[in-house]
């Protein structure tokens with residue numbers, strides 16, 4: 001039986017979008033392909049409120065995280081960590097031999113402008129990494145406020161944002177905030193199958209990349225730029241996914257961006273209220289995510305068993321991430337899910353666990 005995915009990626013993909021992937025194949029150096037990329041790119045710029053370049057990478061997000069830290073710094077990178085995925089960016093930076101330091105807060109807490117100010121003032125940094133939506137804890141960092149601080153006090157510092165689990169589910173005002181890199185994979189809030197990543201890159205970041213000694217090849221902005229104005233990518237892209245992305249972007253823009261952000265906020269508010277009623281919320285209430293809720297398992301239920309039972313009814317949620325396994329469970333409310341989907345899911349959980 002198909003299980004509707006309420007996990008924080010991959011998310012439920014609508015049939016129309018699965019069908020859009022089945023369009024006849026075209027060559028990646030053909031006019032048809034160039035027309036496709038030329039059509040989809042401005043839609044992505046609109047989504048991110050940006051005039052800057054938006055690249056399509058045939059990769060999961062981790063690849064683009066690696067590519068972006070390699071091209072961001074000629075001095076030192078500050079990695080901010082508030083959970084598993086933000087920590088991963090520190091591991092990636094170090095593994096690529098880029099000098100870096102990590103500033104960390106306990107899981108469930110947010111990275112704040114004050115913390116960033118203190119950390120940046122203490123070192124010779126020219127780039128910072130941030131996770132906008134920390135999927136492991138269900139928390140959204142105040143990236144706009146952090147970016148305002150960085151742009152004002154540390155103009156040389158590039159701002160790299162992992163927006164993997166919130167791009168297309170929450171507003172990211174790339175130009176107004178003054179971001180330099182913002183990336184996401186399409187299997188979360190875009191509600192597409194995995195395999196493609198979107199990355200907005202500022203002119204400032206492209207200039208920095210030209211000064212870096214070993215920028216790499218596959219993710220290199222300079223390589224991407226050789227083909228950008230031809231509306232192509234240097235290597236063969238995931239054409240089927242880009243066809244589906246083009247169709248999905250039409251639907252996203254038809255829904256309206258503000259309506260889309262509101263739908264995500266409404267779903268989040270509903271799940272948070274439900275979690276407060278029957279369990280508890282894990283993360284700092286001031287920074288709860290609009291796309292995924294991390295519910296604290298205050299009743300000591302078996303999350304694995306709950307998920308098995310949900311599976312029989314055609315749904316799947318996520319266990320807690322890493323050390324939070326069985327201590328928490330996560331309900332994603334992203335992509336094309338609706339409030340009715342969430343109402344149905346919580347009713348199933350109440351029924352299975354006999355919650356009253």
Ligand SMILES: Cc1ncc(COP(=O)(O)O)c(C=O)c1O
Nearest residue numbers: 060061062085135162164165185
């Ligand atoms: C915030 C965040 N960053 C990075 C990743 C890694 O994405 P991928 O496994 O698609 O490379 C994930 C995956 O869940 C994520 O949630």
